[in-house]
Amino acid sequence: MFKALKILAVASTLLMIFVLVGGALVTKTESGMGCGANWPFCYGEWSMEMFIELSHRIVSGLAGITVLLLSILSWKLIGHIRETKFLAFISIFFLVLQGLIGAAAVLWSQSDFILALHFGISLISFAAVLLLTILIFEIDQRFDAESLIISRFYRKQFIYLTIYIMVVVYSGALVRHIDSSLACPNWPFCVNAAPFTLDNNLGQWVQMGHRLLAGLAFIWTWILFFKIRKDYPSKKVMITGWGIQTLFITIQVILGALIIFTKLNLIIALLHALVITLYFGLLCYFLLLSYRSIK
Numbered sequence: 001m002f003k004a005l006k007i008l009a010v011a012s013t014l015l016m017i018f019v020l021v022g023g024a025l026v027t028k029t030e031s032g033m034g035c036g037a038n039w040p041f042c043y044g045e046w047s048m049e050m051f052i053e054l055s056h057r058i059v060s061g062l063a064g065i066t067v068l069l070l071s072i073l074s075w076k077l078i079g080h081i082r083e084t085k086f087l088a089f090i091s092i093f094f095l096v097l098q099g100l101i102g103a104a105a106v107l108w109s110q111s112d113f114i115l116a117l118h119f120g121i122s123l124i125s126f127a128a129v130l131l132l133t134i135l136i137f138e139i140d141q142r143f144d145a146e147s148l149i150i151s152r153f154y155r156k157q158f159i160y161l162t163i164y165i166m167v168v169v170y171s172g173a174l175v176r177h178i179d180s181s182l183a184c185p186n187w188p189f190c191v192n193a194a195p196f197t198l199d200n201n202l203g204q205w206v207q208m209g210h211r212l213l214a215g216l217a218f219i220w221t222w223i224l225f226f227k228i229r230k231d232y233p234s235k236k237v238m239i240t241g242w243g244i245q246t247l248f249i250t251i252q253v254i255l256g257a258l259i260i261f262t263k264l265n266l267i268i269a270l271l272h273a274l275v276i277t278l279y280f281g282l283l284c285y286f287l288l289l290s291y292r293s294i295k
Contacts, residue, residue: 015063024273091128116173127284150293248279
């Protein structure tokens with residue numbers, strides 16, 4: 001039974017990644033109405049938009065089933081671990097919530113500001129599934145994370161940074177939903193932009209706001225990297241973990257620039273969504289370590 005739980009955990013984590021990247025694909029290709037104003041069934045003429053939207057719905061449905069099973073089995077088999085029940089509830093709750101928002105967007109047109117919440121809600125569900133997987137595979141024990149004591153300063157930093165990253169993610173999703181990815185055709189500054197009309201002005205403000213927020217997240221992560229190397233030189237989980245975080249945020253910034261330079265290359269845009277997903281998941285792991293450190 002425990003072996004089956006591990007397989008289910010891996011499958012759920014991978015499917016959640018596909019859900020997040022698939023959602024970005026739907027947005028980037030403007031395939032949200034590929035199945036017409038119908039949900040959960042798909043009606044309409046065959047097209048690439050229909051294929052993308054239908055595929056996203058199928059993957060999301062499979063993810064819903066596997067995450068539900070993962071939550072139930074985790075509750076039953078490793079419920080004695082204090083974080084398990086909370087993570088099991090969060091994973092399925094936010095997955096259902098993002099599905100409802102997606103359905104509402106199809107059945108009743110939603111504003112771009114509401115639709116931008118969709119990716120962030122999915123991120124929370126993914127993070128919960130990832131943390132469940134970490135608990136199931138007992139990764140903590142391999143890195144001796146149970147004995148780790150995180151100072152109050154770093155606990156606050158991880159909490160604040162997590163909240164901040166959600167804002168960064170929301171601003172990035174808003175850039176896509178209001179179709180302002182190329183409102184500023186240059187990087188990192190907004191030069192040689194289109195003439196300032198009301199629509200272009202909004203797009204440029206959102207685009208530059210997202211770049212500023214992402215730049216601060218980049219600096220914040222690197223500062224923490226150097227401080228952690230100094231304060232936890234012998235703690236592998238801190239050094240290695242935050243080193244990976246720093247690599248993720250660096251790649252994320254590079255991909256963000258390449259999106260502009262390549263004029264919205266689809267592969268680069270999807271990698272952009274994938275990397276921030278992994279960054280957020282690992283950041284939530286540091287939240288888990290912080291919670292344990294308090295206890």
